[in-house]
Amino acid sequence: xxxxxxxxxxxxxxxxxxxxxxxxxxxxxxxxxxxxxxxxxxxxxxxxxxxxxxxxxxxxxxxxxxxxxxxxxxxxxxxxxxxxxxxxxxxxxxxxxxxxxxxxxxxxxxxxxxxxxxxxxxxxxxxxxxxxxxxxxxxxxxxxxxxxxxxxxxxxxxxxxxxxxxxxxxx
Amino acid sequence: xxxxxxxxxxxxxxxxxxxxxxxxxxxxxxxxxxxxxxxxxxxxxxxxxxxxxxxxxxxxxxxxxxxxxxxxxxxxxxxxxxxxxxxxxxxxxxxxxxxxxxxxxxxxxxxxxxxxxxxxxxxxxxxxxxxxxxxxxxxxxxxxxxxxxxxxxxxxxxxxxxxxxxxxxxx
DNA sequence: TATTTAGCGCTACATTCCGTACCGGAAAAT
DNA sequence: ATTTTCCGGTACGGAATGTAGCGCTAAATA
Numbered sequence: 001x002x003x004x005x006x007x008x009x010x011x012x013x014x015x016x017x018x019x020x021x022x023x024x025x026x027x028x029x030x031x032x033x034x035x036x037x038x039x040x041x042x043x044x045x046x047x048x049x050x051x052x053x054x055x056x057x058x059x060x061x062x063x064x065x066x067x068x069x070x071x072x073x074x075x076x077x078x079x080x081x082x083x084x085x086x087x088x089x090x091x092x093x094x095x096x097x098x099x100x101x102x103x104x105x106x107x108x109x110x111x112x113x114x115x116x117x118x119x120x121x122x123x124x125x126x127x128x129x130x131x132x133x134x135x136x137x138x139x140x141x142x143x144x145x146x147x148x149x150x151x152x153x154x155x156x157x158x159x160x161x162x163x164x165x166x167x168x169x170x171x
Numbered sequence: 172x173x174x175x176x177x178x179x180x181x182x183x184x185x186x187x188x189x190x191x192x193x194x195x196x197x198x199x200x201x202x203x204x205x206x207x208x209x210x211x212x213x214x215x216x217x218x219x220x221x222x223x224x225x226x227x228x229x230x231x232x233x234x235x236x237x238x239x240x241x242x243x244x245x246x247x248x249x250x251x252x253x254x255x256x257x258x259x260x261x262x263x264x265x266x267x268x269x270x271x272x273x274x275x276x277x278x279x280x281x282x283x284x285x286x287x288x289x290x291x292x293x294x295x296x297x298x299x300x301x302x303x304x305x306x307x308x309x310x311x312x313x314x315x316x317x318x319x320x321x322x323x324x325x326x327x328x329x330x331x332x333x334x335x336x337x338x339x340x341x342x
Numbered sequence: 343t344a345t346t347t348a349g350c351g352c353t354a355c356a357t358t359c360c361g362t363a364c365c366g367g368a369a370a371a372t
Numbered sequence: 373a374t375t376t377t378c379c380g381g382t383a384c385g386g387a388a389t390g391t392a393g394c395g396c397t398a399a400a401t402a
Contacts, residue, residue, distance in 0.1 A: 023273030024272065028360090042380070048361090109322070138317070138330060143310065146313040150316065151283065152280070210350065212352075215391085
């Protein structure tokens with residue numbers, strides 16, 4: 001699903017720069033053309049709508065799971081660390097912010113789902129019930145997302161680790 | 172700080188409709204003119220940049236505190252209920268989503284701060300230390316915000332109330 | 343009552359971007 | 373050798389932008 005040709009990668013890296021510097025509104029064919037020298041026609045051919053650019057940006061950096069060893073507490077801590085690293089990396093936070101536009105509902109749900117999936121996996125593998133899983137993921141992950149998206153401050157890593165301890169102690 | 176004249180209220184109510192229906196990108200002078208009949212020049216006079224429209228929308232519906240009685244648990248529960256009601260009300264959720272564009276950092280911080288302020292007030296009045304306050308607010312409020320703006324699902328009211336119980340028991 | 347001021351509508355203008363279509367060349371695959 | 377794929381260039385009508393200027397009306401002021 002990655003970029004098939006060379007020009008696609010050129011445009012997408014420029015798109016990421018634009019996204020970081022000026023937000024999703026800057027991801028326009030004209031701007032991408034001006035930033036890369038790639039012809040405007042070509043930009044349209046690859047991404048007929050600005051929506052498609054965001055979709056491609058998501059595909060470029062897929063989200064794999066962390067290193068796990070099967071123990072619930074360890075695996076949750078590992079996932080927390082990985083998520084914090086990703087959110088500290090501006091691209092992931094910027095993508096989340098960009099997807100928080102009313103227009104991009106489907107993409108947003110997909111991306112957020114991918115971010116949360118590892119936590120659900122770990123908890124499910126530990127035999128935690130669905131309801132408890134929802135609560136646990138909400139308590140652990142939500143503050144991290146709010147920090148990154150709304151408050152633009154470094155994610156509260158230690159707080160999230162405390163939340164993991166609380167959750168595992170309760171189960 | 173509200174609208175000084177009649178036409179301002181007309182435009183702002185139309186702006187809110189547009190925001191709900193199509194997102195912040197629809198808050199353009201042309202659209203506001205087409206939706207209200209108010210002259211395009213007038214729209215520019217009132218709000219030279221789209222940014223200013225969002226700022227006015229925030230001012231129109233200020234956020235007051237809930238009914239409190241001085242008891243920590245009661246007041247927190249009251250604030251949770253009020254916040255859930257506001258997030259269920261589409262305008263507040265839509266405004267939050269709109270402000271989560273990279274361009275509107277200052278406005279976003281102000282608005283989120285206003286949303287969180289009542290919780291901080293209640294906890295501070297109860298003599299909770301700053302560090303504990305941050306944790307408490309994060310645990311209680313973050314899941315509500317994530318539900319409203321990333322997952323587009325009704326806010327998990329009962330979960331938030333459980334979080335309040337946990338927090339108050341711990342203090 | 344006369345006069346200033348504030349607010350709004352209308353028109354015009356240059357500029358920019360949009361989305362689409364079409365053509366031609368170069369390079370790679372067949 | 374020939375087809376296919378990918379890209380750049382140009383052109384086009386349409387729409388929105390941001391700015392400027394003019395005139396009207398109603399309200400505040402003298």
